[in-house]
Amino acid sequence: MTNPAPLPLVDLEAQRRRLGPDLDHALHRVLEHGQFIMGPEVAELEAALERRADAAAAVTCGSGTQALLLPLMAWGVGPGDAVYVPAFTFPATAEVVALLGASPVFVDVRADTFNLDARSLSAAVADSARRGLRPRVVIAVDLFGQPADYEAITPVIRDAGLRLLADAAQSFGAASQGAPVGRLGDATAVSFFPSKPLGCYGDGGAVLTDDVDLAEHMRSIRSHGRGAGKYDIVRVGINGRLDTLQAAVLLAKLRIFDDELARRQTVADRYAACLPEPVPAPVVLPGTSSAWAQYTVQLAKRDQVADSLRRDGVASAVYYPAPLTEAPAYRHFSMAPTGVPVAGRLATRVLSLPMHPYLSDGDVERVVKSLSAAIGV
Ligand SMILES: *Cc1c(COP(=O)(O)O)cnc(C)c1O
Secondary structure, three states, X not given: OOOOOOEOOOOHHHXXXXXXXXXXXXXXXXXXXXXOEOOHHHHHHHHHHHHHHOOOEEEEEOOHHHHHHHHHHHOOXXXXXXXXXXXXXXXXXXXXXXXXXXXXXXXXXXXXXXXXXXXXXXXXXXXXHHHOOEEEEEEEEOHHHOOOXXXXXXXXXXXXXXXXXEEOOOOOOOEEOOEEOOOOOOEEEEEOOOOOOOOOOOOOEEEEEOOHHXXXXXXXXXXXXXXXXXXXXXXXXXXXXXXXXXXXXXHHHHHHHHHHHHHHHHHHHHHHHHOOOOOOOOOOOOOEEOOOOOEEEEOOOHHHHHHHHHHOOEOOEOOOOOOHHHOOOOOOOOEOOOOOHHHXXXXXXXXXXXXXXXXXXXXXXXXXXXXXXXXXX
């Protein structure tokens, strides 16, 4: 008997086949006009992102990490400032804070949605003065594609006079209470890393905001702090631009993006309908849609299950194996007064299953069958 083909977590090949010659033509046009930096495709993409997210401004940049860095730089975040970040996230969320000399303060997350817990956030903000830190910004992560619980955290943030930066690296295309990702924070950072829901063929990112002054400020920072002229340098900036070739890739992928989002939702519905009883489907809050960057379940014997799936040729991944509070680079920073016990527990239980728009019902059934066998049901 031959083994079935391995089932990958994401399938960029299937997407590439679907895009076909459109994509090749788009890349060819850039090779022909030769404006590899800030070519016309970059402005075209920014306009398309503004329309898609219903945001006043989209500022593209070199990565999702830069998309987090640009607003923090524009807001003048620095030493003595506290920036509240969930303990259960990708390192980039905290690293931009530390890079600016500010202090990440780690906050616990909800056990059901994996996203910021409003009570832990509120306690962390209240505790900051005691630690000699000035509360400035909250970075809310929309983990695995689901917007954070903005209804619960926004009042805490407004009451304390803080800014809200949404880390939407995984959630572009999702919505909450009728508002698309891009309008849920004062600024929203998106990543176009290849495996994100909207990915390019390299690194890329964008900041979405309704604050046009902030957008101008970030445009200056991403081009070495330039003012009106190229060598009119008005502030310290960085090289933070998106390549024209990547903008061309993203324009081609945006055309099929809404269809891909709908397919991801279909796959999520299929999983929810056939997961074995002891494995609950991920919780999506009422009034919220997810971009389903990952389909993440919680399992008591996570590592054993992952090994068993691997033997069946089914890929899975652990996002994330430890809270950032345990990382050698971050463990000396402070955290919410009651710690981050939920983040610690999730790190031992989470497992992300294959999730992409090109999974068939049969593929989902194969994953579920393998999972059921692994947990003995
Ligand atoms: C991917 C990711 C980032 C960083 O994006 P890059 O484009 O890889 O720099 C930041 N935050 C979260 C939550 C992510 O998943």
